[in-house]
Amino acid sequence: MKNKSKLLVIVLIVAVLGLAVAYASFSGVLNISGRANASGNFEVVFTNGVVSTSEHGRAVVNAADTTKMTVDIDLSYPGDGCYVTATVKNNGSIPAKLTGFNLYNRGTTTAFSNDDIEVLIPNLDISGVEVLQPSESTSITFTVKWRKDSVKESASAEFDIELDYEQATEEFTGKAS
Numbered sequence: 001m002k003n004k005s006k007l008l009v010i011v012l013i014v015a016v017l018g019l020a021v022a023y024a025s026f027s028g029v030l031n032i033s034g035r036a037n038a039s040g041n042f043e044v045v046f047t048n049g050v051v052s053t054s055e056h057g058r059a060v061v062n063a064a065d066t067t068k069m070t071v072d073i074d075l076s077y078p079g080d081g082c083y084v085t086a087t088v089k090n091n092g093s094i095p096a097k098l099t100g101f102n103l104y105n106r107g108t109t110t111a112f113s114n115d116d117i118e119v120l121i122p123n124l125d126i127s128g129v130e131v132l133q134p135s136e137s138t139s140i141t142f143t144v145k146w147r148k149d150s151v152k153e154s155a156s157a158e159f160d161i162e163l164d165y166e167q168a169t170e171e172f173t174g175k176a177s
Contacts, residue, residue: 010011043092056082097168106158
């Protein structure tokens with residue numbers, strides 16, 4: 001009986017080893033190697049600023065931060081006004097879309113406020129603004145006016161314009177089409 005038990009244990013060991021060898025011969029390993037590179041830069045900047053008439057002032061792109069433009073306006077009488085046209089360029093490699101405007105008191109991050117001067121932001125449907133592709137430029141015009149009902153004898157305004165842009169690309173979903 002001991003011999004039969006030993007023989008049975010040996011047969012089971014051989015059978016298990018045989019199954020292991022059979023499994024190993026039918027299985028394999030798939031190795032995939034590769035490399036993924038990601039690069040791109042996002043850079044939308046002011047390239048120029050123009051006031052409609054030089055006697056009304058000037059618009060200057062900030063040399064230290066070209067995402068901002070400083071505007072100095074002097075108006076002659078209540079009801080007087082001018083246009084400030086900003087040229088914006090996508091210097092990056094990623095398409096960009098305008099999402100909003102910020103007007104600040106010059107040199108601060110405090111929202112522009114002046115009881116006598118009104119800055120009218122272009123009435124753009126932000127969701128429908130065209131995408132600015134790399135190397136493309138566009139112009140945006142602001143209206144600056146001295147409120148007609150003002151009782152002040154003179155009016156001027158100094159403010160910074162900052163445009164908000166975001167990446168205008170579709171996110172990869174990982175789903176095959």
